[in-house]
Amino acid sequence: MQAVRQLGAGVLNMLQGLGRSSLFLFNTLARTPPLLLRFKLVNQQIYSIGVLTFFIIALASFFVGMVLALQGINTLQRFGAEESVGLLVALSLVRELGPVVTALLFAGRAGTALTAEIGLMKSTEQLTAIEMMAIDPVARIVAPRLLGGFISMPILAMAFSVIGVAGGYLVAVGLMGVDAGAFWSQMQAGTEFGTDILSGIIKSIVFGFVVTWIAVFQGYDCVPTPEGVSRATNRTVVYSSLAVLMLDFIITALTLNSL
Amino acid sequence: MPQTDDNLIDVRDLQFGYGERPILSSVNVQIKRGNVVSIMGPSGCGKTTLMRLISGQVRPQQGSVTVDGLSVPELSGGELLNLRKRMGVLLQSGALLTDLNVYENVAFPLREHTRLSEELIRKIVLLKLQAVGLRGARHLMPSDLSGGMARRVALARAVVLDPVLVLYDEPFSGLDPIGKGIAAKLIREMNDALGLTSVLISHDVAETCEISDYIYLLGDGTVMGHGTPEELMASQEPLVQQFMNALPDGPVPFHYPARPYIEDLLGVAV
Numbered sequence: 001m002q003a004v005r006q007l008g009a010g011v012l013n014m015l016q017g018l019g020r021s022s023l024f025l026f027n028t029l030a031r032t033p034p035l036l037l038r039f040k041l042v043n044q045q046i047y048s049i050g051v052l053t054f055f056i057i058a059l060a061s062f063f064v065g066m067v068l069a070l071q072g073i074n075t076l077q078r079f080g081a082e083e084s085v086g087l088l089v090a091l092s093l094v095r096e097l098g099p100v101v102t103a104l105l106f107a108g109r110a111g112t113a114l115t116a117e118i119g120l121m122k123s124t125e126q127l128t129a130i131e132m133m134a135i136d137p138v139a140r141i142v143a144p145r146l147l148g149g150f151i152s153m154p155i156l157a158m159a160f161s162v163i164g165v166a167g168g169y170l171v172a173v174g175l176m177g178v179d180a181g182a183f184w185s186q187m188q189a190g191t192e193f194g195t196d197i198l199s200g201i202i203k204s205i206v207f208g209f210v211v212t213w214i215a216v217f218q219g220y221d222c223v224p225t226p227e228g229v230s231r232a233t234n235r236t237v238v239y240s241s242l243a244v245l246m247l248d249f250i251i252t253a254l255t256l257n258s259l
Numbered sequence: 260m261p262q263t264d265d266n267l268i269d270v271r272d273l274q275f276g277y278g279e280r281p282i283l284s285s286v287n288v289q290i291k292r293g294n295v296v297s298i299m300g301p302s303g304c305g306k307t308t309l310m311r312l313i314s315g316q317v318r319p320q321q322g323s324v325t326v327d328g329l330s331v332p333e334l335s336g337g338e339l340l341n342l343r344k345r346m347g348v349l350l351q352s353g354a355l356l357t358d359l360n361v362y363e364n365v366a367f368p369l370r371e372h373t374r375l376s377e378e379l380i381r382k383i384v385l386l387k388l389q390a391v392g393l394r395g396a397r398h399l400m401p402s403d404l405s406g407g408m409a410r411r412v413a414l415a416r417a418v419v420l421d422p423v424l425v426l427y428d429e430p431f432s433g434l435d436p437i438g439k440g441i442a443a444k445l446i447r448e449m450n451d452a453l454g455l456t457s458v459l460i461s462h463d464v465a466e467t468c469e470i471s472d473y474i475y476l477l478g479d480g481t482v483m484g485h486g487t488p489e490e491l492m493a494s495q496e497p498l499v500q501q502f503m504n505a506l507p508d509g510p511v512p513f514h515y516p517a518r519p520y521i522e523d524l525l526g527v528a529v
Contacts, residue, residue, distance in 0.1 A: 121357075129354035129413075132314060133368045134343035140371070 021217045024138075028146050028216070031139035035147060041140075045148025049110045049212075053156060056109055057102055061093075061160040064101060065167025068092055072168075073176050082176070086183035087190040089168035090161075094191065094200045098161035100248050103207035106153055107240035111215035114145055115236040118219025119229035127220075142216050149215070153208025154201060161200065199255040206247055211240045266325075267292045267424060267456045268313060273322035275305075275312060282308050283480045286322070290458060290473075295450050297459040297467045300477035301502065306460040309477070310426050313458070314348055315339045327423065344372060347417030347425040351432060353409035355401040355416075361388070362397040365416045372420065387415040390452075391445060407438030411445065418449060424456045425449070431463040439463065443470050464503055468492070476502060478510070 035042055072088040118141065121127050127137045165187075172178040191197065215236045222232035268290035275283045282305045290296045298306050311317045312324050315331045324331040329342055355364045365384045369375060375383070388394040391411040401409060410430065417425055430446060431439045447470040450457045461467045467474065468488035476484040476491065476499055484491060484499040492503055501509030517523065 124357070125350045125352055125354040126356055128316070129348070129350055129356075131316070132343060132346075132348035132350070133371070133416075134340040135368070135371050136340075 020221060021213070024217050024220065025213055028138055028142050031136065031143045032147055034139065035143055041144040042147045042151070045144045046152050049114065049145070049148045050152025050156060053106060053109045053152070054159065057105055057156050057160050058163050060101065060105055061098075061164040062167040064097055065089055065093065065164030066171045068097075068164070069168035069171035069176070073172060073178065082178055083182035084186050084190075085172045085178055086168065086187035089172070090165055090187045090191050091196060093161040093164040094196050096248070098164065099157045099200050099203035099207055100244060102157040102160045102204065103153065103211055103244040104241055106156060106208070107211045107215070107237055107244070110149065110152070111211050111236045111240050112233050114149070114212065114215040115219040115222070115233045116229060118142065118145070118216060119222040119224070119232050122220065122222060123224035123226070123229060138220075142220060145216050146212050149212025150205075150209050153211065154204040157200065157204030157207075195255075199251070202255070203248065203251050206251060207244050210243050210247065214240050214243065265291045267327055268458065269323070269325040270309070270313070271323045273309075273312065273319050273324065275308060275317070275319045281480060283312075285481050286477075287482060288475050290456060292456050293450075293454065294472040295447060295457040295459065295470055297461055297471040297474045298477060299461055299464070299467060299474055299502065300483075302462065304477045305480050306477055307428055310428055310458070310460050314346060314426060315342065344420055345423050347420070347422040349410065349413050349417045349425065349427045349430060351429040353406075353413035355409055355412055357401050360397070361393065361399050361401070361404070361412050364401070364412055365419055368416065368420050383419060387419050388412075390449065391415045392441075405438075407434050407441065410434070410442065414445060414449070418453060418455070421453065422455065424458070427457065427459045427461070429460055429462075431461055431466050439466050442466070446470055464505065478502070
């Protein structure tokens with residue numbers, strides 16, 4: 001009986017959280033249009049969320065591209081098709097690894113920073129102070145961050161794919177002796193804009209939106225104590241990662257079906 | 260008791276609680292324009308909650324809260340924001356924005372609410388910082404400030420829009436004697452020089468009595484006594500006496516309610 005009760009309470013809590021976060025998202029989105037007139041606020045967030053995350057994305061993508069090329073050549077050699085490694089690297093990155101790994105790294109670097117920043121502003125009464133200065137904290141603090149994350153993530157995912165391809169090229173052509181012309185021509189011939197690149201871009205837009213939404217909501221909704229902020233930061237990473245992987249499956253299924 | 264028609268703040272028959280837990284009941288507070296009025300009382304008696312009710316952060320379950328003729332609980336979101344522009348609030352920690360320096364913190368409300376030129380903003384900010392003695396600290400970040408300095412910057416920020424009312428939440432707590440003295444002097448001088456009305460939430464008897472025109476003493480969620488500092492000091496009311504003279508035991512007991520001591524010691528359960 002106790003277990004059933006706990007299960008029910010858990011489900012109710014989850015539904016309440018979902019409702020609160022949806023209302024929060026609605027309220028935040030309603031406050032984004034005025035930001036177009038004060039784009040400087042969004043620019044600051046693009047810098048701290050996007051630009052400062054770029055280095056970790058660049059480094060990770062370079063290694064992912066190199067590993068893909070190594071593994072790809074190792075397998076393709078069996079069929080004498082090692083020249084297709086460029087295509088394999090590009091498709092893997094553009095369709096899957098680019099958006100997914102970027103989103104996971106984005107949640108770990110930028111998402112946690114957003115949650116901790118907003119959570120600490122709440123626990124140190126900065127949000128209350130802003131409210132008492134007759135300024136809406138959702139409009140001034142949350143909305144620019146949501147928009148900044150939303151804009152940054154697809155750009156980072158694209159950068160991930162491009163740098164990953166460069167890493168793959170270095171290993172395939174520079175180390176393993178694959179012909180450079182074959183590397184690029186196979187890639188160009190086999191990669192479609194509509195089916196491959198666009199589906200990756202759609203994924204990165206959706207992931208960027210969801211991860212930033214989770215991060216700002218967890219920060220704003222946290223219990224304003226050190227422990228509360230720590231738990232909220234933890235939840236941001238867990239929820240974002242799970243959401244990204246689940247949505248990846250759904251979007252892949254939808255795009256493959258319709259194309 | 261101050262005259263009703265002169266009152267900037269008028270709280271009547273106020274009742275408030277969180278869920279089932281009552282915090283305030285039958286509270287009546289009238290605050291006269293131009294005065295420094297203190298709300299005092301033991302920790303947890305509902306002082307800060309009363310301030311949150313006056314500033315419209317929470318709504319009462321019963322009773323009325325009127326500020327400058329406006330019924331606060333009935334204000335719409337936009338009307339409340341307009342009222343808050345005329346109300347400065349100094350929170351206990353100062354609550355400076357940690358990513359902005361002292362100058363930008365004080366300039367923040369001006370940048371958000373006005374379209375003044377940069378030159379004019381600079382002049383206003385320097386005027387306010389000069390008033391709190393921190394013009395020279397304008398390039399420092401909040402992390403470089405002591406607790407007292409942070410609160411002075413927050414005071415400059417609270418008055419930068421020239422409000423009619425300033426609410427101070429525990430302005431003396433955690434300050435050294437010099438800091439307390441500075442804070443008390445600033446509150447009184449700012450009030451008189453700028454023609455403000457100031458409301459202090461405090462439990463520091465000496466500093467509060469020194470600068471207050473009138474004091475309300477809260478206890479058990481209601482007003483236990485009110486009057487000028489001299490009247491309260493002379494009061495025979497047990498709680499008023501215990502509080503004003505800092506007595507360790509009295510109507511506010513030293514011990515948290517518990518079962519009898521002997522029974523507890525001989526028992527086994529925690």
